[in-house]
Amino acid sequence: MSTVLVRDLKKFYEVREGFRKRRVVEALRGISFSVGRGEIHAMLGPNGAGKTTTIKILATLLLPDGGEAYVAGFDVVKQADEVRRRVGISLDVSKGFYPSLSGYENLVFYGLLKGFSISYSRRRAKELLELVGLEGMKASYNPYFTYSLGMRAKLSIAKALFSDPEVLLLDEPTLGLDVESARMIRKLITELAKDGKTVLITGHNMYEIEEVAQSVTIINNGVVVASGTPEQLKLKFGLLYKVSILLRDVGKDFIGVVKSSLPLEGMSVEDLGGSLRITMYVRSRREELVQTLLNLLERSNTKVLDISIKEPTLEDVYVGLVGGGVYRVT
Ligand SMILES: Nc1ncnc2c1ncn2[C@@H]1O[C@H](COP(=O)(O)OP(=O)(O)O)[C@@H](O)[C@H]1O
Numbered sequence: 454m455s456t457v458l459v460r461d462l463k464k465f466y467e468v469r470e471g472f473r474k475r476r477v478v479e480a481l482r483g484i485s486f487s488v489g490r491g492e493i494h495a496m497l498g499p500n501g502a503g504k505t506t507t508i509k510i511l512a513t514l515l516l517p518d519g520g521e522a523y524v525a526g527f528d529v530v531k532q533a534d535e536v537r538r539r540v541g542i543s544l545d546v547s548k549g550f551y552p553s554l555s556g557y558e559n560l561v562f563y564g565l566l567k568g569f570s571i572s573y574s575r576r577r578a579k580e581l582l583e584l585v586g587l588e589g590m591k592a593s594y595n596p597y598f599t600y601s602l603g604m605r606a607k608l609s610i611a612k613a614l615f616s617d618p619e620v621l622l623l624d625e626p627t628l629g630l631d632v633e634s635a636r637m638i639r640k641l642i643t644e645l646a647k648d649g650k651t652v653l654i655t656g657h658n659m660y661e662i663e664e665v666a667q668s669v670t671i672i673n674n675g676v677v678v679a680s681g682t683p684e685q686l687k688l689k690f691g692l693l694y695k696v697s698i699l700l701r702d703v704g705k706d707f708i709g710v711v712k713s714s715l716p717l718e719g720m721s722v723e724d725l726g727g728s729l730r731i732t733m734y735v736r737s738r739r740e741e742l743v744q745t746l747l748n749l750l751e752r753s754n755t756k757v758l759d760i761s762i763k764e765p766t767l768e769d770v771y772v773g774l775v776g777g778g779v780y781r782v783t
């Protein structure tokens with residue numbers, strides 16, 4: 454049985470434009486996915502894809518306009534109280550805390566607001582600080598406003614865990630974090646799932662998320678564009694690289710030679726007046742790609758100013774999935 458089940462979920466926002474004009478934003482156009490118990494599921498997508506909207510609906514903070522969603526078997530609309538008792542949510546890691554109180558005080562205060570006794574709230578706050586690795590950190594006794602972003606992210610997860618919920622909804626828990634803090638957060642999330650928590654996280658970096666998630670749903674523009682295990686998605690996109698080279702004195706036939714030598718999925722050429730920027734999406738193994746590229750550049754008589762080979766961002770991948778411009782071989 455799925456602990457989180459989303460079926461054909463829809464959400465529209467009405468936005469005002471000017472005095473009388475209104476425009477409807479279709480934030481979710483019918484998305485479906487499910488998450489098994491103890492599983493970490495990642496919802497990936499660029500800004501505006503509909504991730505936060507989905508999380509808010511699952512946390513009963515927003516009502517859907519169509520479709521259904523269940524948490525632990527309870528309907529998020531008809532059984533909102535039951536759902537609320539079973540979910541913990543972390544939305545914007547830097548919001549929802551009192552700046553002048555310490556992390557500990559913030560958690561105790563939150564417990565009191567939730568109706569727990571002072572002694573229980575204190576005990577729980579201590580326990581949670583320990584769990585997320587803030588206890589023992591001298592800095593964690595300072596006021597919240599002095600917290601680093603990494604500490605804030607941990608505290609936000611601690612707060613989401615306060616009522617020991619079955620399901621954790623974490624919206625972009627590693628957003629803006631440095632590499633080390635992000636890794637610690639991912640480790641924490643993995644441990645929580647091992648303890649039986651079902652976790653739904655959002656993000657936009659597939660390469661970061663595949664480390665923690667057992668299954669992934671990629672959404673864009675309010676629709677699911679791909680889903681599967683990270684392995685399945687990696688097979689689909691993992692061998693795709695974004696190559697960018699900046700050249701001067703480019704020979705006439707160079708572009709043609711590039712096109713015939715590399716397994717291109719897309720290419721764009723930008724004339725920067727004097728130099729040329731060539732951006733390519735290449736499906737290849739990295740070593741082969743590097744070799745071919747070096748050979749090509751060596752044989753041509755161009756002056757190479759810059760080279761970069763990167764894994765494409767998810768945005769790049771969507772362009773391919775939804776058929777945008779950059780991806781087409783010109
Ligand atoms: N309160 C709101 N009012 C109007 N439009 C909104 C509101 N919240 C989100 N949207 C719009 O809905 C779409 C999905 O937003 P969101 O769920 O926040 O996406 P994500 O979290 O993936 O960035 C976007 O086009 C966004 O501009």
Ligand SMILES: [Mg+2]
Nearest residue numbers: 504505506624
């Ligand atoms: Mg968001």
